Amino acid sequence: MDWIEPLSKRDFENKSVLELGCGNGSLLFHLANWKPSQVLGMDLGAGVHTARNNLANFPIVRIVQGDLVTHVSNGYDVVICIGVLHHLKVPKEGLDSVIRNTAPGGRFHCWVYGREGNGVVRLLVEPLRGVCRYLPWRITDLIAIAAVMPFYMYAKLLTWFKHVTQLQALPLYQYAMWIGKEPFKFFRHMAFDQLIAHRTIYISQSTLVDWLASYAVIDKSTVYIIQRNGNSWKFGGQIKSG
Numbered sequence: 001m002d003w004i005e006p007l008s009k010r011d012f013e014n015k016s017v018l019e020l021g022c023g024n025g026s027l028l029f030h031l032a033n034w035k036p037s038q039v040l041g042m043d044l045g046a047g048v049h050t051a052r053n054n055l056a057n058f059p060i061v062r063i064v065q066g067d068l069v070t071h072v073s074n075g076y077d078v079v080i081c082i083g084v085l086h087h088l089k090v091p092k093e094g095l096d097s098v099i100r101n102t103a104p105g106g107r108f109h110c111w112v113y114g115r116e117g118n119g120v121v122r123l124l125v126e127p128l129r130g131v132c133r134y135l136p137w138r139i140t141d142l143i144a145i146a147a148v149m150p151f152y153m154y155a156k157l158l159t160w161f162k163h164v165t166q167l168q169a170l171p172l173y174q175y176a177m178w179i180g181k182e183p184f185k186f187f188r189h190m191a192f193d194q195l196i197a198h199r200t201i202y203i204s205q206s207t208l209v210d211w212l213a214s215y216a217v218i219d220k221s222t223v224y225i226i227q228r229n230g231n232s233w234k235f236g237g238q239i240k241s242g
């Protein structure tokens, strides 16, 4: 729900839903319980096979392998795109697809890494990512474990001392408060996930404002851009009806 808010269960009930870049289907696994009328998950990668297995008990869900950038449909009532646009060569082309595939009157919702609040990550992760793309995944996993260990201790310390308000000015504070509740394996997964992505483009709030303003079909009164954990953005809105 944290990823999807401000959308909630009632926005999905009896609605057709499209997830662009569904990965292993972990979000759809939850959304499928919110009584949508039909669901399509699309992903470029081999994760579609896992997604099909994960969602095998939901006859209303279909998973297809394909490039979201070129996807064309008659339009869905709700289109979500979570953690994907920032990995595309041209993120705006992904958003074009989100908007194109949302039906008149339908809603779209995306989540991206923010340029704001990620200075330390950009400084430390980007050089490592450059190296890791040439390494086998098991080596990247070892690098992820070593690289994330200090951040794990940092986040745990911040959560233990959350009553010390002066600490709130420290880098990645809000993100640390969120992830600090998780076990080490979650940190390891997050670091591995960062390092195996070939590219990440950190997107600023002003870029999102410009992008959203550029689509005449969006009802501007419905647009939202919400910061999440101090270092990422949820944004979305509604397409004009008719």
Ligand SMILES: C[S@@+](CC[C@H](N)C(=O)[O-])C[C@H]1O[C@@H](n2cnc3c(N)ncnc32)[C@H](O)[C@@H]1O
Pocket (backbone or CB within 6 Å): 020, 021, 022, 023, 024, 025, 026, 027, 042, 043, 044, 045, 047, 066, 067, 068, 069, 081, 082, 083, 084, 087, 088
């Ligand atoms: C970080 S994962 C997010 C998965 C899922 N949305 C979630 O939140 O669990 C990013 C996904 O985007 C997919 N992806 C990247 N580029 C894509 C493209 N051009 N078309 C479709 N999927 C793409 C990747 O294969 C990967 O599964």
